[in-house]
Amino acid sequence: MPCPHAIPDLKATPLLRLRAHPLRIALIGNPNVGKSVVFGRLTGRYATVSNYPGTTVTITKGRAMVGAEMCDVIDTPGVNALEGVLSEDERITREMLVDGGAEMVVQIADARNLRRALLLTSQLADFKRPMILVLNMLDEARARGVDIDSEALAECLGIPVIEAVATEGRGMSELRAALPVAAIPRAARDAGIDHLHWADGTAARFRTIGTVTLGRFQEWLGRAVRQPLTGLPILALVLYVTYLFVGVLGAQTLVGALENVVFGGYINPAATALTAHIPIAVARDFLTGQYGLITMGLTYSIAIVLPVVTTFFLVFGFFEDSGYIPRLAIFADRLFRSMGLNGKAVLPMVLGLGCDTMATMTTRILGTPKERLIAITLIALGVPCSAQLATIMGILGGISVWALLTLFAVVLMQMVIVGFLAARALPGDRSDFILELPPIRMPRLRNLLTKTGLRVKWYLGEAVPLFLIGTALLFLMDRLGALAWLTSAARPIVTGALGLPSDAAQVFVMGFLRRDYGAAGLFTMAHDGSLTGLQAVVALTVMTLFVPCVANLLMIIKERGLRVGVAILTFVTIVAISTGTVLNTILRVLHVTF
Amino acid sequence: MSRSKPQTRPAKPEPELRTLASLAPGTSGRVVRITRDLTGRAERLAALGISAGAAIRVLQTFPGIVFECDQTELAVERAVARAIMVQVADNSSAWEVT
Numbered sequence: 001m002p003c004p005h006a007i008p009d010l011k012a013t014p015l016l017r018l019r020a021h022p023l024r025i026a027l028i029g030n031p032n033v034g035k036s037v038v039f040g041r042l043t044g045r046y047a048t049v050s051n052y053p054g055t056t057v058t059i060t061k062g063r064a065m066v067g068a069e070m071c072d073v074i075d076t077p078g079v080n081a082l083e084g085v086l087s088e089d090e091r092i093t094r095e096m097l098v099d100g101g102a103e104m105v106v107q108i109a110d111a112r113n114l115r116r117a118l119l120l121t122s123q124l125a126d127f128k129r130p131m132i133l134v135l136n137m138l139d140e141a142r143a144r145g146v147d148i149d150s151e152a153l154a155e156c157l158g159i160p161v162i163e164a165v166a167t168e169g170r171g172m173s174e175l176r177a178a179l180p181v182a183a184i185p186r187a188a189r190d191a192g193i194d195h196l197h198w199a200d201g202t203a204a205r206f207r208t209i210g211t212v213t214l215g216r217f218q219e220w221l222g223r224a225v226r227q228p229l230t231g232l233p234i235l236a237l238v239l240y241v242t243y244l245f246v247g248v249l250g251a252q253t254l255v256g257a258l259e260n261v262v263f264g265g266y267i268n269p270a271a272t273a274l275t276a277h278i279p280i281a282v283a284r285d286f287l288t289g290q291y292g293l294i295t296m297g298l299t300y301s302i303a304i305v306l307p308v309v310t311t312f313f314l315v316f317g318f319f320e321d322s323g324y325i326p327r328l329a330i331f332a333d334r335l336f337r338s339m340g341l342n343g344k345a346v347l348p349m350v351l352g353l354g355c356d357t358m359a360t361m362t363t364r365i366l367g368t369p370k371e372r373l374i375a376i377t378l379i380a381l382g383v384p385c386s387a388q389l390a391t392i393m394g395i396l397g398g399i400s401v402w403a404l405l406t407l408f409a410v411v412l413m414q415m416v417i418v419g420f421l422a423a424r425a426l427p428g429d430r431s432d433f434i435l436e437l438p439p440i441r442m443p444r445l446r447n448l449l450t451k452t453g454l455r456v457k458w459y460l461g462e463a464v465p466l467f468l469i470g471t472a473l474l475f476l477m478d479r480l481g482a483l484a485w486l487t488s489a490a491r492p493i494v495t496g497a498l499g500l501p502s503d504a505a506q507v508f509v510m511g512f513l514r515r516d517y518g519a520a521g522l523f524t525m526a527h528d529g530s531l532t533g534l535q536a537v538v539a540l541t542v543m544t545l546f547v548p549c550v551a552n553l554l555m556i557i558k559e560r561g562l563r564v565g566v567a568i569l570t571f572v573t574i575v576a577i578s579t580g581t582v583l584n585t586i587l588r589v590l591h592v593t594f
Numbered sequence: 595m596s597r598s599k600p601q602t603r604p605a606k607p608e609p610e611l612r613t614l615a616s617l618a619p620g621t622s623g624r625v626v627r628i629t630r631d632l633t634g635r636a637e638r639l640a641a642l643g644i645s646a647g648a649a650i651r652v653l654q655t656f657p658g659i660v661f662e663c664d665q666t667e668l669a670v671e672r673a674v675a676r677a678i679m680v681q682v683a684d685n686s687s688a689w690e691v692t
Binding site: 080081084085112113115116119141144146196200222223226227228327329330331333334337342343432433434435436437 | 632633634635637638639640641642643645647648653654656657658660664665666667668669670671673674
């Protein structure tokens with residue numbers, strides 16, 4: 001391990017200094033090199049860690065003690081370049097360097113890719129901030145036969161170079177110790193050549209590549225998942241396992257246990273018995289009536305959606321960390337290109353299965369405004385979020401596999417049609433499909449559990465209150481007669497065009513607050529037997545295509561402006577209702593009952 | 595000045611340049627240049643390490659082109675691969691793809 005004394009020409013600056021504000025240290029580096037892991041190690045705060053480029057799309061701040069000094073540590077989205085044509089992420093990072101938001105830079109590098117890292121080092125050097133270079137994932141680099149003479153490299157650059165395996169905490173104390181001696185690196189500008197040649201030459205001087213000792217199985221798997229002959233069966237298997245875990249274990253077994261036993265058997269009867277003592281009828285109904293906070297709000301959010309969300313986040317996190325998801329882009333590229341996107345859009349789309357709101361933010365990794373607009377629209381239109389997906393599986397899985405496949409086929413078809421038309425109707429271009437594939441890894445259980453735990457916590461904090469507010473709103477509308485009015489006003493569409501029971505209107509109101517809330521409403525309707533198989537398919541298809549939830553709509557407005565938000569909302573509603581109408585008509589003409 | 599020096603005629607024919615899109619899986623070689631017919635494409639590729647001199651190896655050509663460069667696997671579409679001019683290594687197991 002190299003240590004700061006490998007840099008003889010540097011004078012240690014005193015650790016304790018009076019500052020107007022804490023020293024701001026930015027973690028900067030290529031995508032997927034482990035910036036968020038180092039961030040977590042330094043600050044003790046968890047920033048989402050996954051194995052694909054583009055996990056971090058916003059700037060996260062945390063505090064770290066370095067010696068006796070408190071510093072602000074800033075986690076940034078990955079960047080490949082800081083000059084030339086920049087993506088939205090890269091602009092954010094660049095601005096931070098320019099306006100002085102970052103006073104010191106810790107560059108995190110993937111030790112396997114010294115050349116690329118140095119290209120960035122050289123560009124960073126132009127911003128004249130004291131720097132440290134961390135060669136992360138040294139274990140994986142060694143397994144691939146890459147060996148770096150980091151002491152000599154440190155001497156050449158004139159900055160501390162730290163060898164690290166951040167996931168295991170290795171190199172972190174060395175990093176802390178080196179912070180006071182960070183320096184402005186000598187790079188291309190000092191050598192009087194361009195960044196590229198400098199990086200080429202420097203990498204070649206300090207790196208040797210020997211024999212590869214990478215696990216054979218890992219190598220085989222990495223190949224198998226991207227080749228069509230093996231990759232497509234693997235994809236089918238992945239979907240099937242997800243279905244078993246989320247659709248069967250989560251949506252059927254766990255939901256059954258919670259809904260029927262815990263809530264149906266204990267909580268709701270107990271709550272009803274307790275509230276029976278409340279003399280005011282309205283207050284009683286508000287808690288345990290048809291639209292009661294406990295009998296509806298809590299039951300829906302905790303008993304129906306929570307188990308499903310938890311199981312989904314577990315499976316999803318596993319695939320996120322394995323490095324599998326970006327490989328799907330290879331298969332999707334051709335189709336996506338006809339939709340004005342490129343294979344890279346697979347990332348936000350698949351992430352939408354976790355949460356559409358997050359996915360809307362992840363579209364920042366796409367290259368052009370046109371791509372972002374199309375991707376945001378398609379996510380709002382057709383990508384069901386985890387909770388909704390699971391209620392869909394829970395309802396339709398109980399009816400027949402064909403019902404499930406019909407829904408997915410219709411939704412996918414709509415997305416392709418809309419994408420195809422948008423690609424031609426909207427101005428602008430798509431960007432080149434160039435995607436870095438992360439290495440295939442065995443996910444770390446600890447990261448998986450932390451991530452799932454945080455996501456569940458986020459769900460509880462964000463969704464459950466909305467469920468309760470929604471329930472209160474429904475209760476109020478019911479009391480004021482607004483619900484009856486809405487139900488009768490929507491009857492021509494709900495009963496006439498879509499062929500659903502008129503009660504379904506209120507489910508769509510709920511669906512606007514949160515899609516999964518609406519889906520949970522359909523779930524109970526299906527369980528009560530008030531929906532036929534055909535009605536369930538039509539209702540869920542409309543719900544899937546229907547308006548994004550409030551949170552997602554707000555995110556769209558934040559990212560793309562009010563006009564775009566309203567336009568997407570209107571468009572999606574029209575597509576949803578007309579698709580439902582056509583589907584209903586066709587299914588009835590063909591006498592499909594599922 | 596001697597006329598015998600064959601300056602105008604190279605002793606050996608220069609090995610031909612191929613586009614990355616035309617190479618078969620298993621072929622390795624070095625990037626010679628990136629055709630600059632689209633703004634920003636060469637810079638994007640350079641930022642990922644694909645620039646003149648980079649050693650590459652083709653891993654897969656269907657449904658997308660996947661190749662290895664500097665310990666990294668990259669997937670690109672055909673149009674991008676056509677802009678990457680490669681000098682095929684002699685010992686490479688290249689064969690013609692039509």
